[in-house]
Amino acid sequence: MYDINLTSVYYIYRLDEKLMFNLILFGPPGSGKGTQSDKLVEQYGLIHLSTGNLLREEISNKTPLGLEAKKFMDKGQLVPDEVVIGMIDSSLEQHKKARGFLFDGFPRTVAQAKALDKLLELKKTSIASVLALEVNDEELIKRLLNRGKTSGRSDDTNENVIRKRLTVYNNETTPVADHYKKSKKFLAVNGEGSIEEIFSRLSEAIDKKLK
Ligand code: ADP
Numbered sequence: 001m002y003d004i005n006l007t008s009v010y011y012i013y014r015l016d017e018k019l020m021f022n023l024i025l026f027g028p029p030g031s032g033k034g035t036q037s038d039k040l041v042e043q044y045g046l047i048h049l050s051t052g053n054l055l056r057e058e059i060s061n062k063t064p065l066g067l068e069a070k071k072f073m074d075k076g077q078l079v080p081d082e083v084v085i086g087m088i089d090s091s092l093e094q095h096k097k098a099r100g101f102l103f104d105g106f107p108r109t110v111a112q113a114k115a116l117d118k119l120l121e122l123k124k125t126s127i128a129s130v131l132a133l134e135v136n137d138e139e140l141i142k143r144l145l146n147r148g149k150t151s152g153r154s155d156d157t158n159e160n161v162i163r164k165r166l167t168v169y170n171n172e173t174t175p176v177a178d179h180y181k182k183s184k185k186f187l188a189v190n191g192e193g194s195i196e197e198i199f200s201r202l203s204e205a206i207d208k209k210l211k
Pocket of ligand 1: 028030051053077079081104107112155
């Protein structure tokens with residue numbers, strides 16, 4: 001009655017691992033992660049997890065978490081790790097049947113990257129690839145100030161806050177790249193050009209990985 005066939009258990013496990021496909025879209029503020037994520041999730045049937053969007057949703061719902069997070073976001077600082085890790089944990093739980101996830105704006109610190117590794121390990125899966133959009137600083141500032149004119153995002157209207165976000169990115173987020181370079185999962189992609197050109201570069205890289 002308890003005669004479980006270990007070989008088949010192993011193959012079911014492998015199949016699950018193979019079926020799930022998780023990506024990180026990495027890059028500085030204004031590098032186009034949000035725009036490209038919308039196209040990528042549609043193309044590959046992934047669940048889009050953007051910590052920025054999740055936090056802004058908490059803010060517009062005036063939750064205690066949102067009100068606390070807003071203080072950091074308005075200054076261009078990162079929201080504390082435990083807050084965003086908790087949000088990601090519950091989002092993963094909400095989508096148990098997902099084909100895979102596209103993480104956008106997360107992980108932003110090495111502590112977040114290590115926590116994500118652990119959460120995915122519990123689900124018997126991992127990150128397949130980290131695609132990093134590269135855009136020069138002047139172009140980033142131009143794009144963010146432009147977005148600020150229409151997005152209603154207060155963190156995009158003040159050039160000092162934008163510069164602070166870029167400094168935080170250089171100091172706290174670029175070490176995340178090294179974390180994934182160690183496991184050879186990191187791939188830089190030119191993030192300058194038209195939306196379609198950049199999307200082609202990203203999907204080409206993903207298709208290679210899927211083969
Ligand atoms: P951008 O990439 O343009 O900065 P996001 O929407 O990704 O925009 O993030 C907006 C702000 O939300 C960040 O400046 C930061 O304060 C906060 N935030 C988003 N994701 C994280 C994260 N993973 N860790 C800490 N703070 C975050």
